[in-house]
Amino acid sequence: RSGEMAKLTQLIDNEVFRAYATYTTIVLLKMMLMSLITAYFRITRKAFVNPEDTASFGKGESAKKYLRTDPDVERVRRGHLNDLENIVPFLGIGLLYALSGPELSTALLHFRIFAGARIVHTFAYLIPLPQPGRGLSWAVGYAVTISMAYKVLKTALYL
């Protein structure tokens, strides 16, 4: 058993893999933060979607008026969905990239730029910053993922 464990921890002891673990955890935690921000805006704007969520505001019509959409809530939800659309590819392609034997410095460059771009994207979406702020931050994260995908296919291609 401890022999197996030793082999497993070799993976987590590898510096490229540790960097992947660190930045993946950071961007996933950032994505999870969107749930809390959505909840915050739903409560402060009193804008809910499920009838059972407005029960504490009373019954009937007095509660029903809080079943509505709010621009701030919808904005956070769009940011959350954009995270899913971009962080899921990073999760998968980044893992394969980390296992494809990149140089540590190159890998760190990819992971840091991706994480930075997604954090900037969130601020650009929520403040919001004028375009092309949000567009550029999205494109940078996208390009990093494409670059990692290229390395994975170059190293591992088996059709």
Place this chain on the structure above:
Amino acid sequence: RSGEMAKLTQLIDNEVFRAYATYTTIVLLKMMLMSLITAYFRITRKAFVNPEDTASFGKGESAKKYLRTDPDVERVRRGHLNDLENIVPFLGIGLLYALSGPELSTALLHFRIFAGARIVHTFAYLIPLPQPGRGLSWAVGYAVTISMAYKVLKTALYL
């Protein structure tokens, strides 16, 4: 080739990794079930979104009336999206956590509580249960993921 295979299967022979594989597969299958429930409600409520999906109901206006939203369909879709938002972080952070060398009993506790919380969340959303049922089940899964993220960053942090 068989030497490589032996090394690969060492990963799947590790008990913590097997537990991760089991519970991840369970929650992903549970998430996939949401597609079937959505399809079931779309068909029984006759509520579709794509014109080509209503072609079997005839042409023109007679089919067009089934291009509508239905509260039950929308409820399942919200549950499905909530699964994506919460199970994707579990997928990534849970994998890194399983590789970070946790105690088997601690890992099992995390995986079991997360899977249980997400199953309760689905029932709470679909029945629906009065709040804070759904909110609490969501928070429990969220907290488990944060706890695993903490262990990953403590073990692997490499910025």
Place this chain on the structure above:
Amino acid sequence: RSGEMAKLTQLIDNEVFRAYATYTTIVLLKMMLMSLITAYFRITRKAFVNPEDTASFGKGESAKKYLRTDPDVERVRRGHLNDLENIVPFLGIGLLYALSGPELSTALLHFRIFAGARIVHTFAYLIPLPQPGRGLSWAVGYAVTISMAYKVLKTALYL
């Protein structure tokens, strides 16, 4: 350090794992393409959702009219969400399946059919093809994922 690297690259040298890496990267890139197609339709149809995205069309009412939904944009977005709902389970279950020691030919069959089904699904959604074209392509990808999940649970089950 180079000893660790050697061990890591053993994973990527395994043929089943290389096949997983290849097909996962392909379906994730295909999913990422949906972002570009959405942007293309938003720009050509002039249908935006964020006020800051319409600033280049002028100020006030002249720009506000481009804050609207467009059927083609919404169709691509539904295809993108369907990808997320189906490719996330493939990402997780496929990885565990690749580590569960399947025959190379069986694994290739699973990965190829899944990737093919998702590509057909995208064309079926965007053209659109008459049903049951889209429904069948969705079901094929779904069935492949269930088949891999069965193998994972049979090999690794640890509750």
